[in-house]
Amino acid sequence: MSLTQTRALEVVLYEGGETTPLTPDERRTLFRDVLNQGFGVRRTTDPGDVPVDERTHAVVVGRFNGRQPESLGLPGPGGNIQFIDLSGEGEGLGADSPIAAAVGRIREDRQLFDHKVWKPWFPVIDYDRCTNCMQCLSFCLFGVYGVSHEQQIQVQNHDNCKTNCPACSRVCPEAAIMFPKYKAGPINGDMVSDSDLQREKMKVDISSLLGGDVYELLRNRSERAKSRFSKERDSDKALNERQKCLVKLQKDADIPPEVLMSLPSPDEIQRRAAEASAKAEAALEANRNKRDASGAEQGG
Amino acid sequence: MGEKCRILYCNCAHARVVPDEVKNAVLDKLCETDADISWQAVSDLCEMVARRDPALKNLRADDGNLKIAACFPRAVKWLFASSGVPLDPERTQICNMREQSAGEIMQALLSDDITPNVPEGTGKAPAEVVAESEGNA
Numbered sequence: 001m002s003l004t005q006t007r008a009l010e011v012v013l014y015e016g017g018e019t020t021p022l023t024p025d026e027r028r029t030l031f032r033d034v035l036n037q038g039f040g041v042r043r044t045t046d047p048g049d050v051p052v053d054e055r056t057h058a059v060v061v062g063r064f065n066g067r068q069p070e071s072l073g074l075p076g077p078g079g080n081i082q083f084i085d086l087s088g089e090g091e092g093l094g095a096d097s098p099i100a101a102a103v104g105r106i107r108e109d110r111q112l113f114d115h116k117v118w119k120p121w122f123p124v125i126d127y128d129r130c131t132n133c134m135q136c137l138s139f140c141l142f143g144v145y146g147v148s149h150e151q152q153i154q155v156q157n158h159d160n161c162k163t164n165c166p167a168c169s170r171v172c173p174e175a176a177i178m179f180p181k182y183k184a185g186p187i188n189g190d191m192v193s194d195s196d197l198q199r200e201k202m203k204v205d206i207s208s209l210l211g212g213d214v215y216e217l218l219r220n221r222s223e224r225a226k227s228r229f230s231k232e233r234d235s236d237k238a239l240n241e242r243q244k245c246l247v248k249l250q251k252d253a254d255i256p257p258e259v260l261m262s263l264p265s266p267d268e269i270q271r272r273a274a275e276a277s278a279k280a281e282a283a284l285e286a287n288r289n290k291r292d293a294s295g296a297e298q299g300g
Numbered sequence: 301m302g303e304k305c306r307i308l309y310c311n312c313a314h315a316r317v318v319p320d321e322v323k324n325a326v327l328d329k330l331c332e333t334d335a336d337i338s339w340q341a342v343s344d345l346c347e348m349v350a351r352r353d354p355a356l357k358n359l360r361a362d363d364g365n366l367k368i369a370a371c372f373p374r375a376v377k378w379l380f381a382s383s384g385v386p387l388d389p390e391r392t393q394i395c396n397m398r399e400q401s402a403g404e405i406m407q408a409l410l411s412d413d414i415t416p417n418v419p420e421g422t423g424k425a426p427a428e429v430v431a432e433s434e435g436n437a
């Protein structure tokens with residue numbers, strides 16, 4: 001199932017109307033437990049806050065004191081909505097609670113998104129800075145970027161991105177690419193200073209100084225590292241060798257070694273690079289045509 | 301709180317970039333709040349964006365102010381915008397749990413006033429994300 005079709009679950013703590021609110025400690029246990037399982041949870045006094053979309057299952061909980069959801073103004077149970085009245089005796093919260101059991105059941109029955117399988121790591125474009133130059137599209141070998149129907153750059157395949165690799169942010173001449181979970185600014189979303197911008201521009205120059213083809217360089221480093229590794233018996237030594245080879249690249253572009261090691265074959269790299277740059281060129285051409293057409297319209 | 305205000309808290313589940321002590325203290329304080337406010341905790345806002353979770357539309361308050369406790373305002377602004385639900389710059393305040401203290405954040409979240417701080421700019425994200433199956437990725 002593609003990432004964009006996965007279903008989610010949300011727990012709604014309803015404390016409005018004639019319900020009895022939970023204590024702060026109970027709320028804390030409930031919120032922590034649900035969040036730790038990778039789901040969202042809200043506290044509301046507004047019956048209209050229960051989510052009703054077909055990709056979200058809602059488990060509405062609260063001390064309803066035996067009242068039916070409808071009498072509290074909440075939508076009735078059924079479909080994607082389930083109710084748990086916590087007013088009964090011994091209804092605890094946390095790992096052994098009826099909420100945890102219901103969440104577990106729904107998770108299994110409805111094949112909910114398992115948040116442990118993927119760390120959400122992907123580029124986020126700052127369109128206040130982006131000039132639509134398509135360098136990121138030509139650079140990325142993994143099809144993360146694409147263009148919108150209006151020929152604007154966008155991130156399309158978030159889960160194709162290589163975890164912890166911020167390399168494309170280094171090729172953006174405008175410092176417009178962020179990775180919100182990155183350690184340092186401006187890539188993490190911190191404001192971009194003039195000196196950051198100079199540094200980002202320099203990085204592009206560095207990549208051209210290295211021979212113009214970043215991927216050729218990556219491949220050579222990775223191949224060399226691999227062959228040294230395979231001949232080496234002493235695994236510690238091999239690791240040292242490999243690390244030495246990768247140090248420069250890791251420094252220049254902060255590319256994790258596992259990404260370098262998993263690069264495809266040289267032929268495949270060439271094929272993908274050609275495909276990406278053809279896409280970028282087509283988008284640039286379409287944008288040029290659009291500009292010419294609107295110029296002609298204004299002129300004539 | 302004068303005008304209706306919603307609070308959104310991001311638990312940043314997959315990374316250690318938001319200090320645990322700040323994240324936990326903000327969540328604990330929210331749990332202690334009995335005021336008549338609706339607040340919502342999401343496990344990981346980035347993950348919701350990648351999954352194009354339909355709930356993102358409901359997270360953005362259409363009918364009042366929104367205060368968000370997450371990370372850098374520039375990142376949060378473009379996470380929402382790239383999902384086709386741009387934040388209202390006049391009615392949104394973003395607290396940065398990577399840099400601010402829990403006390404400072406709680407004061408902002410529970411205050412009657414709002415200090416909008418979505419970074420200014422005229423850039424626009426594409427209205428829709430072209431689906432993978434449409435094949436230009």
Ligand code: SF4
Binds near residue numbers: 125171
């Ligand atoms: S490289 Fe930067 S400026 Fe160029 S299209 Fe990509 S994000 Fe925009």
Ligand code: SF4
Binds near residue numbers: 375
């Ligand atoms: S929006 Fe910021 S705080 Fe939330 S998950 Fe993403 S990086 Fe973490």
